[in-house]
Amino acid sequence: MRILNKLFRVSVLTLALLGVVALLPGGVGNLVGSAEAAVARAIVVRGNTRVEDETVRSYVTVKPGRPFGPADIDESIKALFATGLFANVDIAQSGGNLVVTVTENPIINRISFEGNKKLSDEALTGVVQSKSRAVLTRARIQSDVQRILEAYRRSGRFRATVEPKIIDRSNNRADLVFEINEGTKTGVERITFIGNKNFSDGRLRDEIRTRQSGFLSWLRTTDIYDPDRLNADQELLRRFYYKHGYADFRIVSAVADLDREQNVFYVTFTVDEGDKYTFGDVDVVSSLQGVNNDTLSSYVRTHSGDTYNSEEVEKTLEDLTIEAANRGYAFAQVRPRADRNYENHTISISYYIEEGPRVYVERINIRGNDRTREYVIRREFDIAEGDAYNRVLLDKAERRLKNLKYFKDVKITSERGSSPDRVIVNVDVEEQSTGEVSFGIGYSTSDGVIGDVSLTEKNFLGRGQYVRVAVGGGTDKRTYDFNFTEPFFLGRRISLSLEAYQHVYEDNSVRDYTQRQTGGGFGFGLPLRDDELKLNLFYKIYQTKITDLSSDASKVLQDAEGDYLTSLVGYSLVYNTLDDNSNPREGIYAKFQQEFAGVGGDSRYLKTTVEGRYYQELIPDWGVVGMLKGTAGQIQGIGKRLKFTDQFFIGGETIRGFETNGIGPRDMGNSDKEALGGTYYFAATAEATFPFPGVPEEFGLAGAVFADAGSLWGIDDNLKSKADKLVSDDFDLRASVGFGILWKSPFGPLRADFAVPVMKNDSDETQIFRIGGGTRF
Incomplete structure (x- = not known):
């Protein structure tokens, strides 16, 4: 019975459906047609004013005469929106046409x-x-x-x-x-180091570029968070540790956390210092025919027993590579192989020199230099297009480009060229400002308040030239200076420097006369060993005028009144391995100079001066830096007696505790006890500087203890005969001890020294307190 009921229901539903279909126009054929895809006779574009109809149709996937469905409509709408030309798109079928209505973007x-x-x-x-x-x-x-x-x-x-x-x-x-x-500046509130045991946080903060915010923040931008600078800081930390013997050093993490409420960053470096290493056995192994290992050993800068230093390894690679090339092996490769002894904490290094694959530089691409001329960058390379490819020389070029200070960042990469034996070198640089307008202000106990304004351009017109114009003045002096340097004269690594100046020093407590000196000159600088040893050749000419003598001036000064011309040639040898010229912690600076006056003019003399300074970190963890300094000079007339202003004058600027021009031969025949200068001098200094304990480093305060010694003697015989009462002309040692306070103030570096003479002559002029300094901002 149930089965019969179900059959009856199905039959009724089937009859009803057939009846509905029969009532439709076309019957069953119409139902079948409605399931088929639509076809457009044409595509009509509306709403466009700038865009051509054909341009719109080219993005519509529906084609006239071909079937299309909803998916085709959606794809067409997406394609039209993707052009960025339209703010709105609508596609609909009207009759037998497909109508595309667009609203163009303005x-x-x-x-x-x-x-x-x-x-x-x-x-x-x-x-x-x-x-x-x-x-x-x-x-x-x-x-x-x-x-x-x-x-x-x-x-x-x-x-x-x-x-x-x-x-x-x-x-x-x-x-x-x-x-x-713009909101307020988001500064770096604190920089913290975790895991450092051998160097304090303050010492490591000195090595990175990022600074903590403080009362000097309005003068600088390095106290803001910059992810690129943070990456550069990590590399600076690595180089610092590798340079000081920590070959296993690694940075575990470098994190910058933003406190949105305080609008400050907290930067944290987590480091693993590892152990300190020294160099073990060091040797050179050459497979180049005719190249002796012993002769190449003289170019090795790493020595057994010295603290491991990655920079010395890099420079050794460069020196050996260049020497091999000079001997005819352009494709020579130098590879250091290190054997690390973890028990003795030594690293033995063997420099293997072998013939490398014959790969050539196909092309050097310079990118990012909108201002700097391309040749200024290319001349820092020791290789050119077509030369043998050598990665060591590219690394050297990258270091040179960074040292120019023209660029924020320099990256040199290489890629395969048109064939397996060709390499394309890509040099990417990011330029930075190289011009500077500086205003200086300071105070000197000898010249009072002094100030200057200067315009400096380190990359003049993008040609890599240095130009400086400066005007200065003070209570008792006026200065005008112009300097120009072309670092690559005639396309060679020879610098040409030009200068012109006028300096006026009026009479004051340390001078009983007014001196005006106007002159100029030019010089050439020739590097003898990369950037460490340099020979300078120069010519100078200047006119000196002495006026405004007091009525009771010494006969020596009276004879010097007037003007005369000095024309001289000279040379200097400079050896410089300082890690930082402005704030050195390690390294040696030595200079030997001779000047011969007599190329015309009124003076005839030979002047010789020497200077040497040695810096070494005494207690690196505390930032204590020791410095030993020695200077000396001698001048002698050649066929003509020396003039008063040709001689040496030294005092408190060299041996603290004494006035400017405060030591040496003097004429006591008048009330002013006039300094007459000398033909010989020497001075020596031992000093240690250190940050003040307990004082936040942001204040920039540091202390120094020192001991100075020296002497000035041997006035020229011609001048000696004119003195009324000559004293202190013998070699008498002067010495002083004292302490100083150094402040990196908002007005520039200032220094105050307190010195007590412990050895002096009765005729010397002493000065317990001395202050000096200036600024650039």
């Missing part, structure tokens, strides 16, 4: 920025991708907002906000305005 009339002060309109224009007279798209605007925010983050402003505004204009044009709230 054209950008102009782009402006409001509220920006720290970043200029020019800088922001270079950041955004939207350009005037280009199509305005919402996606690109949002991308530009992120780009502007990233630019502000890189300048240390993480609270910056950007709101884009679109202002409609006629003819489907629009102005794009970015309203910017």
